[in-house]
Amino acid sequence: MKTYIAFLRGINVSGKHKIPMAELRELCGSLKLRDVKTYIQSGNVVFKSELENATELEVVISKAILKSFGFEVPVIVKTSSQLRDILNNNPFESEDEIIRKQVYFVLLNDVPKVEELTKFKAEMYKNEEFLISENCIYLKCKVGYGKAKLNNNFIERKLKVLATTRNYRTMHKLLDLSN
Template sequence: MQTYIALLRGINVGGQKKIKMVDLRQLLAQIGFKDVVIYIQSGNIVLKTEERNPRALEKTIASEIHESYGFDVPVLVKSKEEIQDIIEKNPFDNSEDLEANRIYFVLLKEVPKKDLTEALVNETFANEKFIITGNCVYLCCAKGYGNAKCDNNFFERRLKVPATTRNYRTMTKLLEMSEK
């Protein structure tokens, strides 16, 4: 069995797209996923399956949510190994920034086009630094993510790829949960 981390975007935020995590866990177990564990209320799921295609898993989860709840939710699935690699390659490893929750990972569904990446890399923003790789934008927000101009929507618009963002604590907790 392969362990995956599924990340749902935009649920249980501001009263929109409400999904009880206990119900979601039960739904995913009913359709065949094993050892389903949910972390906090914002759609962070660790699960096991025989399926080896993350894109197929994204479609299955999104389809089941649409069928059960009547709305669309973007789903991004990464293997445990991908998440571990992303965390290990984090260039923003200042312990003060990590402890103060200033480090974020904008996880990309696909590799952005080179010209879009190159155009964005040359821009600078006060209190925000980022480094773009093939599958992740590493982001350091000196004033916190809530005040950042470079948020998830910004990177989706500029790179023209679907994305979802998680902070360092969430990423490390998901990795820890996936190792059980």
């Protein structure tokens, strides 16, 4: 069995798309996912599965949420080794607590097309830096993510791919939970 992390996009934000974590764990268990753990209310699920296809897991979880809760939730699934690689390749890694609170990971469900990537790489915003990898945009927001121009919605619109964003602390905690 492989260990996976599911990142649900846009749940429990501003009172919309509410999914209690206990119900989410129960739902995932009913899908034959094992050792299900959730972390904070923003939709992070660590689990084990015999399925070897992350895309298939994304569809299964998303459809189950629609059936159980009545709304669509985009889901991005990564293996624990993919998550480890993303964290190991972070160009903004630092022991400095201030820096770590400025670092975000925008997880992509697909590799963006070359045309969109080329245009996006030309974007520049004061107090924001980014580096694009195949499945993640590493983002450093010097004045905080809440004020960032390069937010999740902007990135999805520009790159025409599904994305979800997590902070440094959440990503490291999820890796710990997946080990």
